Amino acid sequence: MTRIRIEGLLAAFPKLVGSGKQHTYVETENVRYVYQPMESLYLLLITNKQSNILQDLDTLRLLSKLVPEYSPELDEEGIGRMAFEIIFAFDEAIALGHNENVTIMQIKQYCEMESHEEQLHKLIMQSKIDETKDVMKRKASEIDKIKIEKNKSERGGLTSLQSTGSARLDIGFGDMSISSGGGFGSNSSFSPSLDPDSFSSKAKGRASAPASVPSKGMGMQLGKTQKTNQFLESLKAEGEVIVEDVQPVAGQSKSSLPTATDPITITIEEKLNVVLKRDGGLSNLEVQGTFGLQILKKEDGFIQVQIETGGNESCQFKTHPNINKDLFLRENLLGLKDPSKPFPAGQLGDPLGLGLLKWRMQSAQESVVPLSINCWPSVSGGETYVNIEYEASEVFDLQNVVISIPLPALRDPPAVNQVDGDWRYDPRRSVLEWSIFLIDSTNRSGSMEFVVPPADPSSFFPIDVKFSTAKTFCDIKVANVVPVNGGSASKFASRTQLITENYQVV
DSSP, X not given: OOHHHHXXXXXXXXXXXXXXXXXXXXXXXXXEEEEEEETTEXXXXXXXXXSOHHXXXXXXXXXXXXXXXXXXXXXXXXXXXXXHHHHHHHHHHEETTXXXXXXXXXXXXXXXXXXXXXXXXXXXXXXXXXXXXXXXXXXXXXXHHHHHHHHHHHHTTOOOOXXXXXXXXXXXXXSOEEEEEOOOSTTOOOEEEEETTOOOXXXXXXXXXXXXXXXXXXXXXXXOOHHHHHHHHHHHHTTOOOOOOOOOOTTOOOXXXXXXXXXXXXXXXXXXXXXXXXXXXXXXXXXXXXXXXXXXXXXXXXXXXXXXXXSOTTOEEEEOTTBOHHHHHHHOEEOBSSTTSOOOOSOOSSTTOEEEEEEEEEXXXXXXXXXXXXXXXXXXXXXXXXXXXXXXXXXXXEEEEEEEEEOOOOXXXXXXXXXXXXXXXXXXXXXXXXXXXEESTTOSEEEEEEEESSOOGGGGOSEEEEEEESOOSSOXXXXXXXXXXXXXXXXXXXXXXXXXXXXXXX
16 A cells, blocks of 8 residues: 555545544445544544454554553644654554454563664674774874884984885774774874774785784784673573674675676676466566677777577567667677777676667566466464465576565464475564575476464465576577677677566565
């Protein structure tokens, strides 16, 4: 439900409520408003007309008892001050549109529970802050000693010290690094800089010094404080898994494609958008492809690319405005309209390089889908058994397959009875991820079964799928790269991949 739809329903409510009526609900063509006056305000519950009104009244009664627990003042200002606490309490009472079988005492207990992970995170961060301050003090003291020795040498008529260059202190804190730079001359100053985006567990960009020859004047490796160590060790002894988040180094490329290092690199990439129906059938399949060219040196840019477009006639091609379209249609050659000019050279912003050719394909045939997903939730004995299976096409070998199944709000992870591959439960997103490293001729089909408490079958949709493969729908191939002025064929590197942009079962 969109925000505009919700705002429209709320705006219509005051017009539907009449004065002097004893009813506690109002029905329109599509929705039902269940409400309860609370002094100058209304507590409102919006449901569809198929909802059980008795359960809705029970839910409304529970919510009306929760509001005074968190906001003694039942006016707009008092509710506004305690808005977050009330929302958190409502979230415990209603999960994904369905009421939870909980009491007021249970909700208050859930909202007041302390987070074990949060306490652990705060201890780790405080330890890092303390260690950082300690390192900065030690480094500042070290620099002061160097300045004092330099002043003594100058007063004694000795040759002035030359600049000792820049000093960099890289100390691993699990996921934090501290850098200090600047010369140690007469006007030098110590300027430590914290780089929160660069998390590393070791020094970056330099070889480690041998253990027998320690570097003079450099920082020392500091361990955790004794108190934190004891706390972590006690957690490990109780069976807890201690994991510190390690984020990627700032500036790291987000593209899955490697940086081009060959003189001429050609990249063929297709992005796949598929919407499958949960009961079978295909709603939409769309493929968008790009043919990219990247040249490192300008002198290598006087070329034409000979391609083979394969036998897929449903692909609609579109060339770049600077490409000779007639030459492409006649001979499948990608070349500039002005042969005297080279293709642009250098590292471009797009990892694909310069887009020479694009194509698009749509299909309504379910047989061309690379991966079909069937999900069968069923309630038995107070539990919901979910059987999910995949069937892969023989045309594609799929890599890094991840099938993400949304789950209702759970107190405990789901019980996985059987799985072909690996699985992981993400409690924050309430998603079960089923991963298969490779789907080829040895495992064209597979299944998984897990059990959760009773839930609505629609709560396990939409299912999101991600994968990649080295084969494309259009099946474009590079036959040759020839210089414009004749001569032997140029050497080039070619890479092809198909990735999912939006692949869902709804």
